[in-house]
Amino acid sequence: MADPLAEVEFLARSHNRIEILATLAADAYTRRELGDAVDASQPTIGRVLNDLSERGWVDYDGERYAATVTGAYVADGITALRDRLATETRLRPIVDYFPTAAVDVGLDAFADASITTPSTPRPNAPIERMTELLAATDRARLVSHAFNRDKLELLHERAGDGSVTVEGVFAREAIDAIAADDRLAALLGDLLSTPDTEIRVTDEEIPFAVELTDDRTHFLLRDEAGVVRGSLDTADQRVREWAETAFRRYWENASQVSAGDIQSSVR
Known part of the structure; x- marks a missing residue:
């Protein structure tokens, strides 16, 4: 034989x-x-x-x-x-930072994913990819354990001119970190005052940072120290369905944040 x-x-x-x-x-x-x-x-x-x-x-x-x-x-x-x-x-450079235990989708769903990692000429390449996707979408839905400055500044600009609808659920510590910085708190307060923006906060653990844009599902990947190590985005429908389900679950169990809440935190 x-x-x-x-x-x-x-x-x-x-x-x-x-x-x-x-x-x-x-x-x-x-x-x-x-x-x-x-x-x-x-x-x-x-x-x-x-x-x-x-x-x-x-x-x-x-x-x-x-x-x-x-x-x-x-x-x-x-x-x-x-x-x-x-x-x-393809996934090997970033798989150690991908929350596979929390993302209930087989790895084959990421076969055609766009993977972005930092490089010497472009150390912020993963953040740039995130902002590229958010800059092109009409609707942004976000679920994340962190809220970085680049994302906040872009959403503040786009929501301010009415070019994007924003729905986000963030871990409480992410919102608290924004509120602790006067400049970022002012940006978040302005963002929350726009008519097409709603941000909610949760005390649940959020083990990933994911954005749903018009046609892509994007993950920003960090190591245990919070350093951005890469990003991954895909148009795969299986990943999209998982992300939409995760967003709805966190959204329904989270509390809305108002501009007044941020102002109170600053004071």
């Missing part, structure tokens, strides 16, 4: 083997058609077809090649593994 790991190694050693097997699992092809469908030379295609045929993964009816039942089964598994590893590789 063939060693399963040896078979995985056989496929993994050649991108062409995986591509040709997956292509034939989707449809039948002549050898010439297969050459148009995959990026490989005819001699390479011939060698791969022989290798796959020896394992019973490909059949030839005299005109076209197609994956057998077992070939299609193997193709499904190896491409799923390849895609998982591609996702893991």
Whole structure:
């Protein structure tokens, strides 16, 4: 009996083997058609077809090649593994800072996510990505354990000119930190006075910082010391549904904050 790991190694050693097997699992092809469908030379295609045929993964009816039942089964598994590893590789720089225990969505939902990390020329790149998304949206819904200055300043400007609707739920310590700074407290008070803004506060733990904009769900990622280590945003509907459910739950159990509350805190 063939060693399963040896078979995985056989496929993994050649991108062409995986591509040709997956292509034939989707449809039948002549050898010439297969050459148009995959990026490989005819001699390479011939060698791969022989290798796959020896394992019973490909059949030839005299005109076209197609994956057998077992070939299609193997193709499904190896491409799923390849895609998982591609996702893991992309997420690796930020996964330690992502609140996976609190975000009840499989990692495959983040396969196409936009990931932003600090760099030497752009140390504030994650914050810049956050403000880019908030600057382009008509409606911002936020749930967060923190309320940073950049976010507050942008929302203050946009809500002030009536270009965005703001609904936010923040941990009490986040609002208290704003209220303790005279300038930021004044900005928050102004923001709360705009007609399309409502901010609520909760004593519940919020283990993430997430913004829902028009078409993206964005996470700002911090380490245990509160230092921003990256950001992740996606248009995946599974992530969006999770975020909307999380927002509603925190929103319904939180208390509204008024401009007067902030003014009282400052005094």
